[in-house]
Amino acid sequence: MNNTTTTDVIIIGGGAAGLSAGLVLSRARADVLIVDSGQPRNGPATHMQGFLSRDGMDPAEFLRTARREIEGYGGAFLAGSVASVERHEGFFSITLLDGTIRQGRALLIATGLHDHLPLIPGLSDRWGSLVHHCPYCHGYEVRGLRIAVIGGPAREMSIKQAGLLRRYSDTVTLITNGIDLDPSERSRLEAFDIHVVTGNVSHLIGGAPATLTGVGLMSGDAVTADAVFIAPPQRAHDELLKGLGCETNEITGLVSADAFGQTSVSGVWAAGNVVTPSAQVITAAGAGSAAAISINGWLLNTDLDAATAARP
Incomplete structure (x- = not known):
């Protein structure tokens, strides 16, 4: 009642x-x-x-x-x-x-x-400050910086992020991180001066959550970056x-x-x-x-x- x-x-x-x-x-x-x-x-x-x-x-x-x-x-x-x-x-x-x-x-x-953020060490504690998902929301604030885009399950959005971010920086790197690019996709990105790195991400590099200097790869190599973008599920x-x-x-x-x-x-x-x-x-x-x-x-x-x- x-x-x-x-x-x-x-x-x-x-x-x-x-x-x-x-x-x-x-x-x-x-x-x-x-x-x-x-x-x-x-x-x-x-x-x-x-x-x-x-x-x-x-x-x-x-x-x-x-x-x-x-x-x-x-x-x-x-x-x-x-x-x-x-x-x-x-x-x-x-x-x-x-x-x-x-x-x-x-x-x-x-x-x-x-x-759903990927379980990459150093990523979640930088989410919203040095790690972003929306170029429209945060691209302008990282203009001129070195930007790394970490690929993931939302592959089309990851690829689009890399393209959109070229408006803000001359140094944009797409780390495939599990994305298989076909030759046409890779060619289009590289023609747009986007550097493509094939490999999986191991961790973010920086002495503290307030700093970011790069993205570490499973191979032991690293991509220099001041800002990171991802497209999480x-x-x-x-x-x-x-x-x-x-x-x-x-x-x-x-x-x-x-x-x-x-x-x-x-x-x-x-x-x-x-x-x-x-x-x-x-x-x-x-x-x-x-x-x-x-x-x-x-x-x-x-x-x-x-x-x-x-x-x-």
């Missing part, structure tokens, strides 16, 4: 998508609860790029500023991780790992994704969406959502990296805003239906 106050919207995930949605909805006078685990994907980074008027801003400061804005309009926050979500008649019930239960009429899930945190029965794309395996973030399950929306892995901070925020407008329209129609049904 529903004995708990039911919030209009519960947003799971307090990154750019979830916060943007929270701002739009709280300004629309909806009761909003944002549940956040406090583990943002870009947490290791000291700056974010490409966000108009916020270029170079510390991601942590961006989150703090957004939370203050939302709280100023009456939005609420709850720290914790959601263990499960249940669908009931007219509302959804979420249970946190600590046993806390909350209810909402609509759900927006913006739980992001996880980058990614896994969307979409367990809650799939648990609710949301349809997925047969090709990508990702949960399907329309242009406004609405999934196949009525009352459930998704936005940000959880459904669009390539989304940057600014595009994730835009997706959250679009989802919020869609959610508010859905709430309106639900209220109109209820009022009409209750009318004598």
Whole structure:
């Protein structure tokens, strides 16, 4: 039986998508609860790029500023991780790992994704500072430096990274690290003045996490580098969406959502990296805003239906 106050919207995930949605909805006078685990994907980074008027801003400061804005309009926050979500008649019930239960009429899930970093010694402690994955996010900051691209399972993206990074540096090296380049691929890269090194990476070279001088190879050789880029495999945190029965794309395996973030399950929306892995901070925020407008329209129609049904 529903004995708990039911919030209009519960947003799971307090990154750019979830916060943007929270701002739009709280300004629309909806009761909003944002549940956040406090583990943002870009947490290791000291700056974010490409966000108009916020270029170079510390991601942590961006989150703090957004939370203050939302709280100023009456939005609420709850720290914790959601263990499960249940669908009931007219509302959804979420249970946190600590046993806390909350209810909402609509759900927006913006739980992001996880980058599976290769187990290369020295890589994870430089992730977000000297090791990057997005040329658009960090290429400009390493312009003119010696850049090494470490290949991996996402081979097409690794090859593309090397090409994109030539705009920023005259010294770009692609270390195959398991990628088999066909003669045409190698020829195109070398014609673009990208040095190709065939071999597997053993470790990153540098006296401390704050320094990087090169990439060590299993052969004992080394590639001199001031910055490293990789394209790690990614896994969307979409367990809650799939648990609710949301349809997925047969090709990508990702949960399907329309242009406004609405999934196949009525009352459930998704936005940000959880459904669009390539989304940057600014595009994730835009997706959250679009989802919020869609959610508010859905709430309106639900209220109109209820009022009409209750009318004598």
